[in-house]
Amino acid sequence: MSNQNGSVYGLTFLCPILNDAAASPSHDLQIRNYLSKLDTGAGSPFAIAPGTHLARLAVMDDVIYVGSPAIEEHLQSKYLVFETNCDSDLEPYLRGLVGAVTSHIDAIWQHCTGYPGCADFSRLLAYMKACQITTSFFFAAVNNKTVPQTLVALQTQQAVAQFIASHQGMEPVQLQREFLDFIQWLRSQPPPAPGVGGPLRAIQTGGHNE
């Protein structure tokens, strides 16, 4: 019952967004605007930095009123929700992000209250710890593999399927020789890049109840 399941971490952050009436557009809209243009494939900051299985960013405008007799209440700030499923705990994970994609982190989080910037890592770490909410229950379908291990496994799975299909009915001597060549070739392949290979999909909305 924590931020960790096996070797996978589920980190959750709630970062208050600046509430500046003079800002135009407002800071939450500036975040949304930036995120809407951010690459979700191989150019994603989470693909460039190491160790992210899945991550999301969402602006939470308010809590939700579920109707009478519940009490209607509202947040004083909007919050940037950052939810990530990754291979390491906060400090090494954050160090990886800062080392690889500082400009993106600054561009997004500069709109958040108290954000110190990436230049001073210890202050950034303290800020993220202050924004972190402990996960109450974390489920992971695969909880003992890193991102590179999963990418290599998917690549291997596809290659093995092709090998089997093309080597049916082969004589044992030739099969063994070609299998050993195949293993050597497979292990010489670079690991696939993260974030690529998804189905082409022009629409990414996928709203509610569809």
Add this chain to the structure above:
Amino acid sequence: MSNINGKLYAMNAITPMKPWKTWILRLIFFLLWHIKSKQADLINLSFIQFARWVIIPRNRFPSLSSDQKQETLKYDYLLFFSNFNGTWNQYIDAFSDVLSDGLNLIWRWSEKFPGSVPVTGFKEYIARVQFDTDYYYTSYPQATANDTKAAHIVVAALDTLAAQAETQTPEQFQAAYLQFVLAAQANLGGLGEAPAVF
């Protein structure tokens, strides 16, 4: 808004809870975590890659500056984040069909939760408390939860076969290869297009 990336859908939901009920839910999560058999249905659903529940006490919303207005909330809040394959309707239907007891156990402490069966009221409630994702990333957008599980099974079987291959006679290798194919064949599906989700 970007709730979808490749074959994955990102769902976020937030529900209010009376603070005294929060402690009951914490106990339930504790028991769910430690009694692994209680997670069997969640695992067997097989289209959830990662999911989490996060309880935020009403006085624990982060406060980072004296300029920031303090929250004055009466409720604690339960956040739910899921990463699943398929459509919203398929997901909620399956949740309602397979996990209704478990879901009721978790969400019955939230205000106005109607129960996960019948599904109509459950869907209305989830649609009401859901908020959209602005940016969604996955390292393997082409793969479902089942694809990743299957791929790791293939790799483990392949490693075993490869470790023996060099020292076996061709006949021994052929027999081992046949056993490998039999064991791996159910896990060799291609990573094709996702079903339409809009």
